[in-house]
Amino acid sequence: MAKQVYYEDVEEGMEIPSLAKDVTTQQLVKWAGASGDYYQIHYDKDFAQATGLPGVIVHGRLKSSFLGQLLSDWVGEEGTVKKVSVQHRGMDFPGEQMTCKGKVTKKHVQDGEHIVELEIWTENPKGERNAPGSAVVALPSRG
Amino acid sequence: MTQGPAITDEVRAMIGATSEPDILEVERGAIRRYADAIEDPNPLFRDVEQARNSRYGEIICPPGFFGWPVKRSGRMGLTAKVREALTKAGYPRLLDGGVEYECFLPIRAGDTLTAYSKIADITEREGKTGKMTFTITETTYVNQNGDLVVKARGTMICR
Numbered sequence: 001m002a003k004q005v006y007y008e009d010v011e012e013g014m015e016i017p018s019l020a021k022d023v024t025t026q027q028l029v030k031w032a033g034a035s036g037d038y039y040q041i042h043y044d045k046d047f048a049q050a051t052g053l054p055g056v057i058v059h060g061r062l063k064s065s066f067l068g069q070l071l072s073d074w075v076g077e078e079g080t081v082k083k084v085s086v087q088h089r090g091m092d093f094p095g096e097q098m099t100c101k102g103k104v105t106k107k108h109v110q111d112g113e114h115i116v117e118l119e120i121w122t123e124n125p126k127g128e129r130n131a132p133g134s135a136v137v138a139l140p141s142r143g
Numbered sequence: 144m145t146q147g148p149a150i151t152d153e154v155r156a157m158i159g160a161t162s163e164p165d166i167l168e169v170e171r172g173a174i175r176r177y178a179d180a181i182e183d184p185n186p187l188f189r190d191v192e193q194a195r196n197s198r199y200g201e202i203i204c205p206p207g208f209f210g211w212p213v214k215r216s217g218r219m220g221l222t223a224k225v226r227e228a229l230t231k232a233g234y235p236r237l238l239d240g241g242v243e244y245e246c247f248l249p250i251r252a253g254d255t256l257t258a259y260s261k262i263a264d265i266t267e268r269e270g271k272t273g274k275m276t277f278t279i280t281e282t283t284y285v286n287q288n289g290d291l292v293v294k295a296r297g298t299m300i301c302r
Contacts, residue, residue, distance in 0.1 A: 027180065034173075034180035036212070051236065060239040061207070062181065068206030069183045077187065077197055080246070081206045087241040087298075132240075142240075 004076040007114035007139040012104050016118065019070045019100040023058055026092055031062045034063075053091070062089030063098070063131040067120050071135050072101040078140040086133035092124050099123045102135070113138045146233035149276045149301075153228045160224075162217035162260040165286060167210035167284075171252040177208050180289050202252040209284055209293060218260035218282060222299055225262060225278050229301040234276055240298030248292045250260040255287045263296070275302040 002017070004036045028042045037059055041048035048056045064086040092098060099122065106117040115138055122131040171191070177238055178188040186193040194202045196295055204210070226237060250256070264278040284293040 021181070021182070027182070029174075030180040034177040036215070047188075061242060064242050065177075065181050065207050069181055069185070072183075072185060072187075072206055080249075083245045085241070086245040088239050098177055 002073065002076065003031060004078050005139060007107065007116070007141045010104055010107055010116055010139065012107060014104050016070070016102040016104070018063045018102075019066065019073065021066050021098045021100065023062075023092070023094045023096065023098055025056060025094045028056065028058065028062070031059055031065075035059070037060060037061065055093060058092040058094060058098070060086075060105065060131065063088065063092065063122050064133070066098065066100050067102075067131065067133060067135075070120060071118075071132045071137060072100055074102070075137045075139060082138055083136040083137065084120075084133065085135070086120070086131050088131055090128060090130035092122070092128075092130050096125050105134075114141045146274060149229065149232055149234055149274055150265060151228065151232045154225065154232060154265055155229065157221075157225050157262050158243060158265055160221055160262045162221045165215050165217040165258040165260070166213040167256040168213055169204060169210035169250055169252055169254040169256065169259060171202050173211045174204055174208065174252060175200055178205060181205070183207065198273060199249055202285055204250040204252075206246070207242070209258070209295075210254070218258065218280060221260055221262055222258065222280055225265065226299070226301060229276055229278075234274070234301040236302050238300040238302070240300040241279060242295065242297050243301055244295040245292055246293055248286070248290055250286070255294075256284045259283045260287075270302070273302060296302075 005064050042059050102118045102120040118135045120133050121129040187203050260282045263281045265278045267276045280297045282295045286292050
């Protein structure tokens with residue numbers, strides 16, 4: 001695991017380490033089982049195409065969970081993910097690499113907590129940001 | 144199917160509807176399965192020894208995971224009724240519009256959560272491919288000690 005990040009290490013405008021995911025149809029099946037979302041557009045190609053989709057698509061919530069990992073990886077054991085908000089704007093497909101990214105928009109101390117606000121998003125190989133959002137985390141301080 | 148007004152009287156009447164509470168069990172195996180599905184190697188979600196030695200004292204949930212429902216007819220029942228009414232109005236296609244959640248306390252393996260859901264709003268908008276409706280469901284999760292752990296909002300798009 002990466003070194004623990006502290007509030008003092010963070011600057012507004014900086015990008016946090018990105019997270020790459022090689023999404024496969026097998027992963028969509030594992031996600032269906034782990035999340036309880038059994039909607040067939042995510043693993044049954046005939047069903048997906050019958051609804052007008054080009055093929056099976058990645059679950060929106062799998063994307064937001066990847067973004068959750070982007071944040072929990074960054075805040076480390078001593079940090080806390082406080083708020084996450086993600087919009088599912090467009091379709092992404094298995095077989096394509098998805099990159100999760102984040103950028104610090106604001107940092108401030110509030111009620112004794114060291115708060116960092118971020119813009120977060122997923123990016124597909126075409127550069128489309130189909131799951132944009134924001135997050136609020138609390139980081140430890142060196143004092 | 145012809146599309147009439149999306150927010151019919153039947154649909155509008157559902158705004159504010161609440162559900163029977165759902166019960167969710169938070170178990171180590173379910174957390175591990177979730178972490179496997181997203182391919183997240185974080186030991187706080189997988190390694191009991193390491194989790195016990197951390198500030199949490201136990202395996203915790205990854206962000207966005209709130210346990211596995213023992214009963215999920217509350218929230219699902221609510222959104223299914225809205226979806227049925229919107230399908231009747233001519234908007235049968237379903238998409239997940241997004242999620243938002245705010246975490247107040249960690250959720251640990253061994254916790255039991257009670258989830259209270261409500262249809263907060265149903266709105267419509269013209270999109271590039273036609274009219275879209277947005278149903279926002281708000282869910283409040285409370286643990287076995289009565290502490291508020293998460294407030295979440297989900298958006299269901301029907302078009």
